[in-house]
Amino acid sequence: MRREPAGDVGRAKEMDETVSEFFRRTILKIPMTEMMTILKTWNVLSENQLQTVNFRQRKEPLVQDLVLLCEVTVSFRDAEENAVWIRIAWGTQYRKPNQYKPAYVVYYSQTPYAFTSSSQLKSNLPLLGQALTIASKHHQIVKMDLRSRYLDSLKAIVFKQYNQTFETHNSTTPLQERSLGLDINMDSRIIHENKIEKERVQRVTQEIFGDYPQPRLEFAQYKLETKFKSDLNGGILAEREEPLRCLVKFSSPHLLEALKSLAPAGIADAPLSPLLTCIPNKGMNYFKIRDK
Amino acid sequence: MSVLRPLDKLPGLNTATILLVGTEDALLQQLADAMLKEDCTSELKVHLAKSLPLPSNVNRPRIDLIVFVVNLHSKHSLRYVEESLHHVDATFFLGKVSFLATGAGRESHCSIHRNTVVKLARTYRSPLLFCDLEIGDFRATMAQRLVRMVQICAGHVPSVSALNLLSLLQSSENPSLEDL
Numbered sequence: 113m114r115r116e117p118a119g120d121v122g123r124a125k126e127m128d129e130t131v132s133e134f135f136r137r138t139i140l141k142i143p144m145t146e147m148m149t150i151l152k153t154w155n156v157l158s159e160n161q162l163q164t165v166n167f168r169q170r171k172e173p174l175v176q177d178l179v180l181l182c183e184v185t186v187s188f189r190d191a192e193e194n195a196v197w198i199r200i201a202w203g204t205q206y207r208k209p210n211q212y213k214p215a216y217v218v219y220y221s222q223t224p225y226a227f228t229s230s231s232q233l234k235s236n237l238p239l240l241g242q243a244l245t246i247a248s249k250h251h252q253i254v255k256m257d258l259r260s261r262y263l264d265s266l267k268a269i270v271f272k273q274y275n276q277t278f279e280t281h282n283s284t285t286p287l288q289e290r291s292l293g294l295d296i297n298m299d300s301r302i303i304h305e306n307k308i309e310k311e312r313v314q315r316v317t318q319e320i321f322g323d324y325p326q327p328r329l330e331f332a333q334y335k336l337e338t339k340f341k342s343d344l345n346g347g348i349l350a351e352r353e354e355p356l357r358c359l360v361k362f363s364s365p366h367l368l369e370a371l372k373s374l375a376p377a378g379i380a381d382a383p384l385s386p387l388l389t390c391i392p393n394k395g396m397n398y399f400k401i402r403d404k
Numbered sequence: 405m406s407v408l409r410p411l412d413k414l415p416g417l418n419t420a421t422i423l424l425v426g427t428e429d430a431l432l433q434q435l436a437d438a439m440l441k442e443d444c445t446s447e448l449k450v451h452l453a454k455s456l457p458l459p460s461n462v463n464r465p466r467i468d469l470i471v472f473v474v475n476l477h478s479k480h481s482l483r484y485v486e487e488s489l490h491h492v493d494a495t496f497f498l499g500k501v502s503f504l505a506t507g508a509g510r511e512s513h514c515s516i517h518r519n520t521v522v523k524l525a526r527t528y529r530s531p532l533l534f535c536d537l538e539i540g541d542f543r544a545t546m547a548q549r550l551v552r553m554v555q556i557c558a559g560h561v562p563s564v565s566a567l568n569l570l571s572l573l574q575s576s577e578n579p580s581l582e583d584l
Contacts, residue, residue, distance in 0.1 A: 299436075299440055301448060301449050301450060302433070302436045302437075302440070302450045302451075302452065303449070303450070303451045303464070304452050305423075305451055305452060305458050305459060305462075305464075306452075306453055306454045306455070306459070309454060377429070377430060378426075378427035378428040378430075378454065379427070379428065379478060380480060381480075
């Protein structure tokens with residue numbers, strides 16, 4: 113894939129019907145009052161191009177004019193430093209590119225990482241991988257088992273930027289007062305018998321998860337193919353030789369923060385299983401576990 | 405002292421002490437706050453513990469009532485309660501122990517069957533109370549009951565003893581199969 117210079121998009125001699133229809137529908141959704149702002153923000157058309165368009169027209173003819181100026185199938189944009197945003201509409205020899213189900217890729221040129229959106233057409237993934245590999249002059253591309261809806265969190269995990277402690281104004285208060293918020297207004301008639309244990313749990317949790325906000329993930333999935341282990345002697349599954357296949361999936365609006373709060377809330381013992389706590393470190397949230 | 409005994413200490417003057425045992429600290433704390441809000445002629449003290457045995461070498465008042473709090477959503481909480489029961493002397497179970505099950509209102513979240521706690525309470529011959537501690541009003545009502553119970557167990561209510569209360573609470577249950 114040839115990379116176009118920033119702000120420009122490639123042009124076709126003839127506008128493809130499906131593409132133009134897609135573009136037309138997209139622009140029609142924009143209210144007229146916001147049209148100029150949005151077009152400027154998109155930065156798809158240059159100042160000169162925008163000046164040639166009469167924005168006082170009614171919406172339909174305006175959209176026609178805009179469509180004539182653009183083309184969309186594979187496009188690139190330099191949104192931020194060192195990041196290339198790529199939009200791809202997939203088609204085949206027999207079918208035109210489907211503009212309504214594009215895939216998006218962000219490639220960070222200074223790093224060996226690219227992030228893709230989940231495309232409807234999974235069969236295109238190897239093609240995409242090949243294209244990225246060649247374009248970025250690498251030998252091989254490997255799919256990581258790390259998925260999330262939050263690009264910033266994925267970046268934080270992959271670039272190891274998540275463990276920066278915030279310098280807040282109350283960072284000097286001792287750990288106990290800060291995290292055991294309930295204790296601050298505590299009645300002296302209430303006595304916590306297991307204070308030492310609570311402090312230990314806080315300490316262990318902080319050692320593992322740190323003081324910083326966790327990157328945001330929604331799932332952790334564990335595919336187990338292990339032999340069944342039981343404390344009880346006997347039982348139907350105890351003598352089974354073949355590994356048991358099962359899937360354990362944790363879901364949460366903010367999985368890592370939820371895991372971090374389990375032990376302090378008394379719902380689980382500290383320290384948590386390393387299978388859960390290794391997620392940001394290993395950069396994985398989809399695991400396959402087999403007996404060694 | 406690894407085992408809790410009900411009469412190993414002298415009572416404090418006009419003091420009634422309740423021990424809440426449960427893994428979910430936030431729930432216990434809220435229940436304790438609700439209890440202390442109640443008007444009570446006795447001096448109330450609330451001790452919170454995740455499990456027994458309690459740390460030794462600590463100066464604590466005589467405990468008049470132990471309430472074991474089980475969250476029906478969490479097998480973890482049941483396990484800790486079951487283990488803690490081994491550290492309570494048998495004489496405590498003469499009206500000075502009660503079980504409290506929370507979370508029954510959200511059936512879909514329950515991983516412990518109601519019958520499990522019913523059997524547990526029956527095994528230890530102690531009353532079982534149900535209350536969704538997360539709901540403010542229910543919690544306040546339960547707090548009132550517990551305050552009254554601990555006052556009785558501390559001997560502050562004339563002509564009602566912990567044992568009286570126990571037989572009062574149990575006679576309202578259907579007789580179990582073993583009792584028949």
